Each structure stands twice: as C-alpha cells, then as structure tokens.
Amino acid sequence: MKATIFGASGLLGKALMREWSGDDVLGLGSRDVDIRDPDKVREVVEQARPEWIVLAAAYTDVDGCESHPDLAFAVNRDGPVNVARAAKRIGAKLLFLSSDYVFDGKKTSPYETQDARNPQSVYGRSKAEAEVRLLDEVPECCIARTSWLFGTGGKCFPDTILKLAANRPALDVVNDQRGCPTYSVDLSRAIVELCRRNAGGIVHVNNAGDCTWFEFAREIVKGAGLATDVRPVSSQQMARPAPRPAYSVLSSKSLQQNGITMPTWQDALQRYLRERNTARG
Numbered sequence: 001m002k003a004t005i006f007g008a009s010g011l012l013g014k015a016l017m018r019e020w021s022g023d024d025v026l027g028l029g030s031r032d033v034d035i036r037d038p039d040k041v042r043e044v045v046e047q048a049r050p051e052w053i054v055l056a057a058a059y060t061d062v063d064g065c066e067s068h069p070d071l072a073f074a075v076n077r078d079g080p081v082n083v084a085r086a087a088k089r090i091g092a093k094l095l096f097l098s099s100d101y102v103f104d105g106k107k108t109s110p111y112e113t114q115d116a117r118n119p120q121s122v123y124g125r126s127k128a129e130a131e132v133r134l135l136d137e138v139p140e141c142c143i144a145r146t147s148w149l150f151g152t153g154g155k156c157f158p159d160t161i162l163k164l165a166a167n168r169p170a171l172d173v174v175n176d177q178r179g180c181p182t183y184s185v186d187l188s189r190a191i192v193e194l195c196r197r198n199a200g201g202i203v204h205v206n207n208a209g210d211c212t213w214f215e216f217a218r219e220i221v222k223g224a225g226l227a228t229d230v231r232p233v234s235s236q237q238m239a240r241p242a243p244r245p246a247y248s249v250l251s252s253k254s255l256q257q258n259g260i261t262m263p264t265w266q267d268a269l270q271r272y273l274r275e276r277n278t279a280r281g
C-alpha cells in the first residue's frame with residue numbers, strides 16, 4: 001500500500017512514521033507543504049499518488065485558537081478541504097484526525113459517533129466544521145476522533161506533569177474534566193489497521209477506560225516513582241482561555257465494529273514511561 005501522511009512531524013505523525021511498516025509511506029510536515037495552499041497540496045498528492053492519505057496536520061494549540069480564530073479555521077477546516085479535493089482527484093482514500101472537543105461535554109455516558117456535535121471552543125468548532133465539509137466532499141472518508149493524546153517526541157500532558165513534578169513538592173490538577181487518554185503508539189497502530197480494513201465513516205479511537213486529568217496525573221507521578229503530592233482542583237481555579245468539555249469520554253463501539261480493541265490507558269501509560277526513559281537515555 002502507498003500512503004501519505006500530512007502532519008508527519010507532529011506528536012502523532014512521528015509515531016505513525018515509526019509504527020507504519022511494510023508499506024510505502026511518505027511523511028510531510030508543514031515545511032514540505034502548507035495545507036492552506038490548495039495548488040501545492042494538489043501537486044504533492046498528484047506526485048505521490050497514494051492509496052491512503054492520513055491527515056494529522058492541524059493547529060492544535062487549543063488556547064491559541066481562541067486568540068487566532070482565522071488561523072484555526074484556515075488550517076483546521078479549509079486545509080483539510082484542500083486535501084480532500086486533492087484526494088478525490090486521484091481517487092485516494094482519506095482518514096482525517098478529529099477531536100473529542102467537537103462535543104459540548106454535557107453527556108454523562110460515552111459519546112457515540114452519531115451524537116450531535118456542539119463544540120464550545122474555536123478549536124472544537126474548526127474541527128467540527130471540517131468534519132461536515134469533508135463528509136460533504138468525500139462521503140466515504142474515515143473520520144477518526146481521538147482525545148487527550150500523549151507520546152514521546154512532542155509536548156504532552158504526562159511530559160509536562162513529569163517535568164513539573166521533578167521540581168515541585170505538590171501539583172494542582174483539574175478533577176472536573178473526564179476523558180480518555182490516548183497513546184500515540186496505540187492510535188498509530190489503530191490508524192494503520194483502519195486503512196488496511198478500508199474503514200469509512202466516523203470512528204472513535206482512544207485507549208480503553210477514562211479518568212480526570214487529576215487521576216491521570218496521579219497515575220503518571222506514581223508510575224514514575226515520584227513522591228510529588230497531586231491535589232485535585234476545579235477548572236474554575238485553573239481558568240484557561242478555551243473552554244474544555246467537562247465530559248468527553250468516547251465510546252469504543254465504533255472501533256470494535258471495525259474489529260479493533262485498544263489497550264487500557266493505564267497499560268499505555270506504563271509503555272509511554274518506558275519509551276520516555278529509553279529516549280532520554
């Protein structure tokens with residue numbers, strides 16, 4: 001199989017490039033092609049002629065999106081439309097990475113793929129609008145919604161917690177947002193499998209189980225053998241520019257329907273901590 005990855009220099013993209021073996025995979029970062037440029041996108045896609053395009057490129061600074069909405073919509077909504085049109089021209093299949101932030105977080109049971117989108121932030125809106133536009137452009141495309149991504153090779157929550165915990169006796173972490181941590185390695189393996197199975201439609205892809213950021217941080221600190229005290233606080237006490245959903249647990253039903261099962265986030269965290277230690281030598 002021939003595949004092209006947009007966003008190959010990001011957290012997920014780096015893991016995808018490592019995990020995707022046995023196929024002819026081309027990875028592109030923003031330096032190779034800016035997805036806001038439709039002509040350049042068409043040129044590289046026509047040159048590469050992949051069977052699958054994985055679109056992991058995005059402006060992922062959720063708080064930055066609030067102060068730069070034009071950039072957020074240009075990269076996260078209009079860029080994907082450029083890629084979808086280029087894919088359509090050569091008959092390539094498309095897998096687009098989306099987010100749990102397309103939901104408002106008002107549910108108290110896991111979000112199913114058909115639940116209504118109601119994003120609360122600019123980032124969430126840009127992703128939700130991209131989903132609608134892509135399903136319109138390429139109805140058979142695959143939209144893989146993921147959440148709380150972590151992994152080596154970039155900024156992520158566990159890395160931040162470990163750096164802070166190494167220098168502080170106590171950490172305050174929000175305990176009123178619940179979601180599903182997702183390890184870039186496990187997400188990459190699931191994406192490759194979805195492509196091999198010719199998946200289409202919306203699929204929720206995250207590690208099994210859920211937690212709050214506080215519970216996640218506590219497990220990170222414990223797993224690293226640190227003595228730092230992790231204290232639960234409310235979102236109000238840690239106000240951020242972009243509102244986050246209080247509950248964004250994604251149901252695993254759609255992934256199971258594609259014959260894929262994900263390890264628990266606790267198992268994923270142990271593997272991440274080992275990978276991080278190895279990477280740091």
Ligand SMILES: NC(=O)c1ccc[n+]([C@@H]2O[C@H](COP(=O)([O-])OP(=O)(O)OC[C@H]3O[C@@H](n4cnc5c(N)ncnc54)[C@H](OP(=O)(O)O)[C@@H]3O)[C@@H](O)[C@H]2O)c1
Pocket residue numbers: 006007008009010011012013028029030031033034035036055056057058059060075079097098099100146147148149150154
């Ligand atoms: N991180 C999360 O918690 C999370 C949660 C849910 C969904 N997602 C989604 O999962 C996907 C991967 O996320 P990630 O955390 O791996 O992102 P990331 O680490 O921020 O990487 C973003 C990637 O997009 C590229 N990019 C940014 N602007 C671009 C542009 N204008 N044209 C072309 N490429 C551009 C970057 O290239 P350069 O490195 O060259 O700038 C980089 O390769 C994204 O679609 C994201 O929205 C992430």
